Amino acid sequence: MWRHLLERSIYGLLTLVLISALIFVATNVLPGDAARAILGRSATPEAVAALQAQLGLDRPLVAQYAGWVADILHGNLGNSVVTKGPVWDLVGPRIPEFVLAIVLILLLSTQVLQLLPPTAVLRPGQTVLQNPQVLVLPVMTLTLAIMPYLSRLIRASLIDALASEYVVTARLKGLPPRVILLRHALRNSLVPSIQGAALSLAYILGGAVVVEYIFQYPGLGSALQSAVSQRDLYVIQAIVLIFAFGYIVFNMIADMLTILMTPRLRS
Amino acid sequence: MQTASSLPMPVWFSTFAQAARYNRTRIGIAITLLVILLAVIGPFVAPYEPSAFVGKPFLKPSADFLLGTDFRGRDVLSRLLGGGIPVVWMSFASASVGMVLGVTVGLVAAYSRGWIDQVLMRIMDVFLSIPLIIFVLLFVSLIGTGEWLIVLLVGVAHMPQVARVTRGVAADIVSREFVEFAEALSVPRWKILFGEILPNITTPLLVEFGIRIVWSISGIAALSVMGYGIQPPNADWGLMINENRGRIASRPLAVVSPALCIALFAFGINMIAEGIAGTMSGANRKAGGEQ
Numbered sequence: 001m002w003r004h005l006l007e008r009s010i011y012g013l014l015t016l017v018l019i020s021a022l023i024f025v026a027t028n029v030l031p032g033d034a035a036r037a038i039l040g041r042s043a044t045p046e047a048v049a050a051l052q053a054q055l056g057l058d059r060p061l062v063a064q065y066a067g068w069v070a071d072i073l074h075g076n077l078g079n080s081v082v083t084k085g086p087v088w089d090l091v092g093p094r095i096p097e098f099v100l101a102i103v104l105i106l107l108l109s110t111q112v113l114q115l116l117p118p119t120a121v122l123r124p125g126q127t128v129l130q131n132p133q134v135l136v137l138p139v140m141t142l143t144l145a146i147m148p149y150l151s152r153l154i155r156a157s158l159i160d161a162l163a164s165e166y167v168v169t170a171r172l173k174g175l176p177p178r179v180i181l182l183r184h185a186l187r188n189s190l191v192p193s194i195q196g197a198a199l200s201l202a203y204i205l206g207g208a209v210v211v212e213y214i215f216q217y218p219g220l221g222s223a224l225q226s227a228v229s230q231r232d233l234y235v236i237q238a239i240v241l242i243f244a245f246g247y248i249v250f251n252m253i254a255d256m257l258t259i260l261m262t263p264r265l266r267s
Numbered sequence: 268m269q270t271a272s273s274l275p276m277p278v279w280f281s282t283f284a285q286a287a288r289y290n291r292t293r294i295g296i297a298i299t300l301l302v303i304l305l306a307v308i309g310p311f312v313a314p315y316e317p318s319a320f321v322g323k324p325f326l327k328p329s330a331d332f333l334l335g336t337d338f339r340g341r342d343v344l345s346r347l348l349g350g351g352i353p354v355v356w357m358s359f360a361s362a363s364v365g366m367v368l369g370v371t372v373g374l375v376a377a378y379s380r381g382w383i384d385q386v387l388m389r390i391m392d393v394f395l396s397i398p399l400i401i402f403v404l405l406f407v408s409l410i411g412t413g414e415w416l417i418v419l420l421v422g423v424a425h426m427p428q429v430a431r432v433t434r435g436v437a438a439d440i441v442s443r444e445f446v447e448f449a450e451a452l453s454v455p456r457w458k459i460l461f462g463e464i465l466p467n468i469t470t471p472l473l474v475e476f477g478i479r480i481v482w483s484i485s486g487i488a489a490l491s492v493m494g495y496g497i498q499p500p501n502a503d504w505g506l507m508i509n510e511n512r513g514r515i516a517s518r519p520l521a522v523v524s525p526a527l528c529i530a531l532f533a534f535g536i537n538m539i540a541e542g543i544a545g546t547m548s549g550a551n552r553k554a555g556g557e558q
Binding site: 026207254 | 395397399400404409512
């Protein structure tokens with residue numbers, strides 16, 4: 001089991017390194033670099049070159065990438081091109097709210113919906129965590145978007161499980177239907193939905209950008225959207241990396257849960 | 268199962284004929300054709316120019332303006348009729364781009380096996396960890412918007428999922444006797460991939476194509492709502508939602524009517540895909556149903 005888990009962690013780490021390289025190359029090789037984005041289209045070539053030297057953009061690409069990764073590992077995501085402040089100041093405070101929204105979505109989509117408070121508008125200076133009501137509509141939107149997919153997955157695997165021999169045996173032993181369903185059949189049919197939930201995260205992360213934009217929710221998604229409209233490259237890099245990181249970690253957790261829940265892989 | 272010499276076209280056709288026996292497929296075809304007709308014929312029957320200012324902003328529906336006017340005083344019905352083409356052609360085009368790229372990668376991976384397979388699929392996994400909309404936004408922020416660019420980007424974003432599905436269904440086919448037979452006759456590799464293996468996996472790929480169109484519709488509409496699609500003053504369903512959502516409570520038609528068209532289009536395509544999936548046996552169905 002430990003070998004499986006270790007392999008999975010190394011593989012996840014490798015994916016993360018590749019994805020960070022991809023994001024870096026995409027934002028640096030393609031036309032429109034940070035220096036030009038800061039100075040605007042009318043900047044003289046000399047001014048652009050000077051700023052490129054200041055930002056270290058004239059170094060070889062590999063050196064720039066190594067510097068970027070080293071900065072990230074030290075908790076430094078660079079400075080926003082637009083606000084001139086550290087990217088972390090812009091992105092950091094939004095992460096807990098963002099994670100909370102995602103966790104809520106996943107909880108709500110796999111559990112029975114409970115009565116929720118009505119919506120409210122945030123006053124300036126207040127955080128979402130003080131006003132959980134504003135989460136309701138955005139979260140509901142994304143929940144409804146992935147719930148059918150997950151319920152179909154669990155339906156399909158539960159039908160298979162209920163037709164299996166151990167369920168027949170449990171029935172013949174005279175166990176109550178509720179116990180058979182929840183303790184025996186459900187446990188064995190959760191694996192596809194765990195994988196499905198992990199895959200849905202890619203959709204939720206993308207959907208969050210749109211939903212946050214529409215509901216004016218102050219999350220990472222709307223930050224990305226405004227960074228894109230202002231061509232704020234370092235903010236874009238940071239947020240895309242955080243999204244990819246979240247997706248990879250979540251898929252790793254899903255794979256580990258699968259290993260833990262499947263006796264065949266556990267031994 | 269088809270024999271080695273059959274061309275792709277009849278296989279696609281017979282799959283459609285088989286799927287058309289289900290009511291859900293028929294309903295899906297009817298709805299999809301309705302939306303496409305609306306989008307194609309719409310511009311010719313619209314009562315006004317889609318971008319002409321014909322009245323006061325946010326007028327109630329009346330005999331002159333059947334669905335009212337929008338935030339700039341343009342006829343909502345005319346914009347609805349004139350704004351369907353972009354999402355229709357862009358979603359078909361980007362799904363096709365994604366299918367061509369993904370099927371090629373998937374077939375090469377399944378046929379090569381070994382390290383080529385490993386490397387290709389790991390690269391696909393890396394692509395998969397960036398959600399579609401974020402992937403498109405990342406590149407749009409660098410290159411700028413453009414219809415063809417968005418089609419291409421959404422297509423590339425579809426590639427990893429299509430490659431996964433293709434590799435999954437092709438893995439069983441590559442070790443069949445007729446493939447070995449073709450190898451013994453030294454048929455060129457690309458001919459084995461696209462002439463021998465591809466015709467045997469058309470049904471799951473058709474389902475995947477349908478799913479990809481549905482995802483394209485939602486992705487392209489969402490990008491358009493955020494302002495990265497058709498630019499004003501041109502008419503587009505996603506753009507209409509964004510322009511008029513400020514008054515959704517008092518004048519819902521200007522937002523609801525384009526949203527309904529987008530939803531119907533996605534629903535219709537989805538029903539057709541479901542119908543085609545219904546023609547497959549239980550074991551194959553799961554392979555084509557992922558996301």
